[in-house]
Amino acid sequence: MLDIRFIRSRPDIVRADLKKRGDTEKLEWVDDLLKKDVRARELKIETDALRQRRNTIAREINTARKAGQDVTVLLAEAADLPGKIRDNETEQEMIADAIRAYQMRLPNILHESVPVGKDDTENVEIKREGRVRTFDFELQNHGQLAVERGWADFERATKISGAGFYFLKSSLVLLDLALQRFAIDLLAQKGYTPVIPPYMINRSSYEGVTDLGDFEKVMYKIDGDDVYLIATSEHPIGAMYKGEIFETKDLPLRLAGISPCFRREIGAHGLDTKGLFRVHQFTKVEQFVFCRPEDSWEIHEELLANAEEMYRKLEIPYRVVNICTGDIGTVAAKKYDIEAWMPRENTYKEVVSCSNCTSYQAVRLNIKVRDKSNFESKQHVHTLNSTAVATSRVMRAILENFQNKEGLVEIPKILRPYMNDQEYL
RNA sequence: GCUGAGGUAGUCUAGCGGUAGGGCGCAGGCCUGGAAAGCCUGUGGUGCGAAAGUGCCUCGGGGGUUCAAUUCCCCCCCUCAGCGCCA
Structure with missing residues (x-):
């Protein structure tokens, strides 16, 4: 706030x-x-x-x-x-x-570079990267392919949990874990400390990090207790330092959250009805940074660069968009999305959301930084977050972009060390 | 879940109806050629004020009793120890 x-x-x-x-x-x-x-x-x-x-x-x-x-x-x-x-x-x-x-x-104050627009159709593309493959055969729906090959079971998950859930099996389990490990290793190498947070947090902590409307639309509440299932590790990690004061020397604090994410809202249907794109539960590796106010814009670009590096290394074509006023929501001062190329639909779809929340979360959470050279002065920190990989969505991108005529799926080279050096799923 | 002990400023600890005291840490100052030690001041939130200042709030949270509550009463939360249950 x-x-x-x-x-x-x-x-x-x-x-x-x-x-x-x-x-x-x-x-x-x-x-x-x-x-x-x-x-x-x-x-x-x-x-x-x-x-x-x-x-x-x-x-x-x-x-x-x-x-x-x-x-x-x-x-x-x-x-x-x-x-x-x-x-x-x-x-x-x-x-x-x-x-x-x-x-x-009241929403956060936007950065001057945020484009004015009514909704997500008016987000502004900044760049495209990667070579889009062409296919001389009809691609299979990633969900069907996964079911046929024994990599996922949507029907039994629906039977026991409802629509929007899935069992992952065999190769996709390994691919999911490989993606997590790839992302963690890459971030750790850049100075990010891996963190596994609590998967449930209480209401007052939650109010510090998210929009109030999310309590109705997005979060699962645990009946009988004052706790909610986290919708992303951004939330527990943001709330982690609630009410604390950092020393300047401890900032920026770079963290890599790893957690399942639980979301009630799964939105539109169509091609995504059955599959891994819109689901109630997925695993995500997330970048999160606490920093001094004067550093946040530079770090926002760093987070985007880290995320882009992942998709380049995964050989998934993508574009970056600057989210417009009508689509940005109340918390972020500026937000980039990375959208991965989905060849079956001939379009780019969101896989990364990269936000500078400036002091908006820090004011609510009362997180400050104290400068040793001016002991009395305290400022609210800035917080930033960005997806590294949301495994379900990246797996869909891999299942489509790396499919061949025989219905085999090639494993991106960067992931093979995490997949027993296999070439195909 | 049961029993017991606790929750006091960044941290540790005293106080147990009448202005919350001390140790440590940290910051600043004095001292010094420089440092250490020593000594002094400060240390959370907020209001008024240009400032110097000055007031209010803060003893886990919420109620109650009282002119006055850290202190007495009630409810709740959390932590620790032991026991039970348990992957």
Whole structure:
């Protein structure tokens, strides 16, 4: 969320950003929020004065009693104070809740390079990489191919868990693990520390890292407990340092999260109905960085470069798009997607999402950095996250891009050391 | 799940109705040719103030009693130890 002090001092920036997003209904929120903020501070001054009087009088009563003096006048005054204080506190709480509710719903301030657009059709392509293969035969649907070869079982998974689930078997299990290990090794070599997080986290931690709407749309709640299944390791890793202060020397902190990801929302159907593209559960290796505010834009490019390197090495053609205002959501200040070439559909489809969340998550989570040379000054850190590999989607890309006429699937060379040096699945 | 002990500022620890004290760490200052040691100050959140300052809040969380709660009462959460169950 946005720091109240930032909103207070630069409401012009907040308003301009909402206009850029076309989110004009929230302009009124800013006005109302600023009004409530003024009232909140008036109330604080009043209430603090009442509390000061209460504290003083309590001490006076104590001193007078010890001196054996009469305290009835003091007690009479003191008796009125708690009620007055309580009335003020009630109003203060109401206003604080209202301000917080606005803050939780106001989106992050966008980077100037974010293109204006109404929805995902207006995202801006930045580049294309890789050689797109041509096929002189009809490609098989990756899901059907996987079932025929005994690499996946969707029907039995549907029987026991519902649509959107799958059993992975034999070669695809090894491929899944190979992709994870490839990604971890590549990131570890670049200074990222691998992390396996808890797969369930509680609501208050979750509110720090995600959009409120996600609780209804995306997350699975565990019945009877205050915990949710994680939708990505970004969430537990972001919340990991909640309420903490980093030393400058400890930043940037580069982490590589490895976890299953659970998502209720699986969206559109069509070609993807049966298969590995839109599923309720998949495994993902994720890059996550905590850094000083001045470093985040450079690191955002680093995360994208790392992700691109993976797809180049996997020999999967891709393009990079700059996500527009209508598609970016509330948390990120700028977001790139990498879309892998899916030859059967003749189109690029999302496999990586790479975001600079600037201080938006850090403000909610209260994560700061302290500079040793200026001990008193603390700033909120910036957080960034980017997919390295979401194994289900990359497996689909491999099953399609590396298929041959005989229905065999070649294993990308970079993965073969992780696959007992096999050439084909 | 049961029993017991705990939760005090970055960390350790005292206080157990009347302004939360000390050790360590860290930051700054004095001292020094430089350092160490020693000594002094500071250390979380927030309000007012140009600043110097000054006030309020903070003893796991929430209620209650009281002029006044870290302290007394009630509910909840978490940690540790032992026992039980368990891959």
